[in-house]
Amino acid sequence: xxELITVGIAAARQAGEFLLxxxxxxxxxxxxxxxxxxxxxxxxxxxxxxxAISGRFPDHGVIAEEGGSRNPGAxxxxxxxxxxxxxxxxxxxxxxxxSLGIVYKQQFVGGIIYMPVQDELYVGEKxxxxxxxxxRISVSAFTRLRECSVSYxxxxxxxxxxxxxxxxxxxxxxxxxxxxxSSARNLSLVAEGKLDAAIEFADQPWDCAGGVCIIEEAGGKxxxxxxxxxxxxxxxxxxxxxxxxxxxxxxxxxxPEKR
Numbered sequence: 001x002x003e004l005i006t007v008g009i010a011a012a013r014q015a016g017e018f019l020l021x022x023x024x025x026x027x028x029x030x031x032x033x034x035x036x037x038x039x040x041x042x043x044x045x046x047x048x049x050x051x052a053i054s055g056r057f058p059d060h061g062v063i064a065e066e067g068g069s070r071n072p073g074a075x076x077x078x079x080x081x082x083x084x085x086x087x088x089x090x091x092x093x094x095x096x097x098x099s100l101g102i103v104y105k106q107q108f109v110g111g112i113i114y115m116p117v118q119d120e121l122y123v124g125e126k127x128x129x130x131x132x133x134x135x136r137i138s139v140s141a142f143t144r145l146r147e148c149s150v151s152y153x154x155x156x157x158x159x160x161x162x163x164x165x166x167x168x169x170x171x172x173x174x175x176x177x178x179x180x181x182s183s184a185r186n187l188s189l190v191a192e193g194k195l196d197a198a199i200e201f202a203d204q205p206w207d208c209a210g211g212v213c214i215i216e217e218a219g220g221k222x223x224x225x226x227x228x229x230x231x232x233x234x235x236x237x238x239x240x241x242x243x244x245x246x247x248x249x250x251x252x253x254x255x256p257e258k259r
Contacts, residue, residue: 003056004102005125008078008112011052012098015045015082016116023117024092041089042066045082045098053078063232065206072232077103079209079232085182094118097184101209103232111213113184122188124214132192139220139241140193145173148196148244151186154179158202162255169251170199187211190239191218197240197248201225205232211239221245225252 022041046066053060054070061074065081078100083089085096094117102110113122122137124130130137142148150170156163171177178195180186184207186198191214200208208222212230215222222239224230227249230237238248 001123001128002110002125004076005110005112005123007053007056008100008102008110009114009121009123011049012100012112012114013121014052015049015098016114018045018048019083019089019096019098020116023089042083042086046080049080049082049098049100063206065204075105077232079103079206081184081206081210084184084207084210085180088181093181095180095182095185097182097188099184099206099208099210101206101212103209106231108209108212108216108230111210113188113210113214115185115188120188122191122211122214124191124212124217126213126217128217130191130214130217132188137192137218139191139215139218140196141243142196142241143243145244145247146175148174149176149178149194150174150248151178151180151189151195151198153200153202154181155202162201166199166252166255169254170248173251183207184210187215187222187239190220190241191215193218193241196244197238199238199248199252201236203236205230205234208234208237208239215239223249 043066046064060076061071063069063079081099084099089096097115100112109126111124122132183203189195190198221242224234225236
């Protein structure tokens with residue numbers, strides 16, 4: 001395990017402990033322009049992560065959801081969501097986590113997702129596999145849509161003209177659909193084979209960066225909604241076990257005006 005991953009794990013765990021300490025004890029909630037929320041807890045967790053990373057890797061860049069970005073042109077870039085699933089956290093729903101993606105020269109080389117309530121740590125490192133709490137994980141083996149359980153974008157209110165027509169077709173073909181409200185949770189479950197695909201339309205890079213290497217090293221695929229590789233600027237994604245990726249992409253492609 002590289003020092004990058006070791007430092008990232010320690011930062012994610014520290015932030016996760018901070019989230020648990022403040023669960024049910026939020027002091028301030030702010031509504032953003034897009035009707036999402038941020039809390040004092042998001043910002044406190046983000047500061048802990050950035051301090052841990054910057055203390056060990058002062059030349060690395062950071063892109064962080066709550067405004068802690070710095071040196072975005074650096075060769076090494078950390079893409080941070082200190083609290084993915086903020087609305088779940090606010091409502092006391094235990095589906096939230098810490099997400100850290102590590103990028104080197106525009107390539108995702110590491111990812112860490114920590115789900116503190118469940119004490120589940122997911123790690124992916126390019127070329128070294130994907131793990132949950134030190135046990136190797138892999139995506140599911142399903143090849144037919146009718147066998148698939150899929151997580152779907154829960155923010156339908158933001159873009160119903162985009163999301164609803166595709167949801168209608170997906171729901172008609174798969175076994176079932178889930179809306180969990182957290183990309184960290186969605187992607188970790190795809191990586192360990194408990195879900196078979198995840199579709200998000202408006203997720204920002206920090207929402208999914210932590211899951212990219214985990215998904216790929218677990219044998220799956222994650223791409224943007226046009227099928228291109230993710231970047232630190234990508235909005236929206238399709239993640240899957242790889243075996244059903246083309247079938248889901250075909251559904252999305254039948255609605256080109258909706259993307």
